[in-house]
Amino acid sequence: MRALRILLIMVVVLGGVFIVVDRAAVYFAESEAEGRVEISGSTIGSTDISIKGFPFLTQVAGSSLHEVDIELTGIETDAAGRRIRISEMNAELHDVTLADGFSSATAARATGTATVSYEDLTHAADDGVVVQYGGNGKVKVTGAVEILGRTLKRSVTSTVTLVDGHTIRVHADKVPGEGIPGLEGLVRRKTDFEREIGALPNGLKLQRIEPTKKGLEISVTGSDIPLGG
Template identity: 70%
Template sequence: MRALRILLVIVVVLGGIFVAVDRAAVYFAESEAAKRIRITGATIGSTDVSIKGFPFLTQLAGGGVDEVDVEITGIETAADGRRLRISRMNAALRDVELTDGYSGATAARASGTAVISYADLTKAASDGVAIEYGGTNKVKVTGTVDVLGNPVSRSVLSTVTLVDGRTLRVHADKVPGEGVPGLEKLVRGKTDFDREVGGLPSGLKLQKIQPTADGLEISVTGTDVRLAG
């Protein structure tokens, strides 16, 4: 019995050591992964990586990880000559394969949400245009145009849609013209626009866009998504 108790103590101690080593390895891997994440054609403000599952070391030995959650803030890219910034993006990666001597990673599947703030959307719009939340499924767009030398300002409620799975389109539902010839065309020239949403990790595609009080929420999904390397 004494030998059995000693054996049990040894097993418990070794198990504790393994768990501690495994968790330390996860912490190190998360930190290194966050530093290595790159997105072609875009700059990144910061990243946070959370590796799921236990034990991690046995997953690592197999060359992959079952689940990884990633949060990226401040993704900036050029869109139609203007900078378009994604405030933050959260992605859940599944069946992540480690490649290039553990310096790269590709997820078999991924899903998440990207958010573009109205301040950032305003910067990507035409000069002199301001965009804010307009209520259920709408954005409010305000622009000023010149009519016979006089500034005329109009605010419109607009619908935001996705075009070809990569471009967001802002289109006014109605422009109050008040009988001024050509005013609607002038206003739409300011308030209606398309902007390509670039800067997403390779393999991710836009699925659905939804205006909310915090900004435009864009659902993203993808396969063979490459985040690091």
């Protein structure tokens, strides 16, 4: 019985040591991975990575991670000559294969959400245009135009859609013309616009977009996503 107790104590102690070592390895791997995430042509404000699953060391031995959660904030890229910023993007990466001595990795598939604030969308729009939440899944776009020597400021309710899986399109549902010839065309040239979201890792694409009070919530999906190297 005494020998059995000693054996059980050793098993518990060794199990505790293994857990500590395993968690320490996870922390180190997460820290290393955060410094390796890059998006071509874009800058990233901060990166947070969380490797799921236990034990971690056996996953590493098999060069495959079951799930990796990633949070990117402050992603900036150019769109039509203007900077456009994704406030944050959260993604779940599944079946991540490690390669090149663990210096690079590829996720078999991913799902996530990206957020573009209305302040950032305003900065990406034409000069003098302001974009706000319009309620009921719409946005409110306000801009001023010059016509017949007068400056007219107009606000329109607009629908936001995705084009080709990578471009945001903002299009006014209706423009008040007030019987002034050419006014609708002038307003639309100011308030209707498209901006390509290029600030995504290769393999990811925009799936669905929904205006909310917080900003544009964009569903993101993808496959065979390179994570560094």
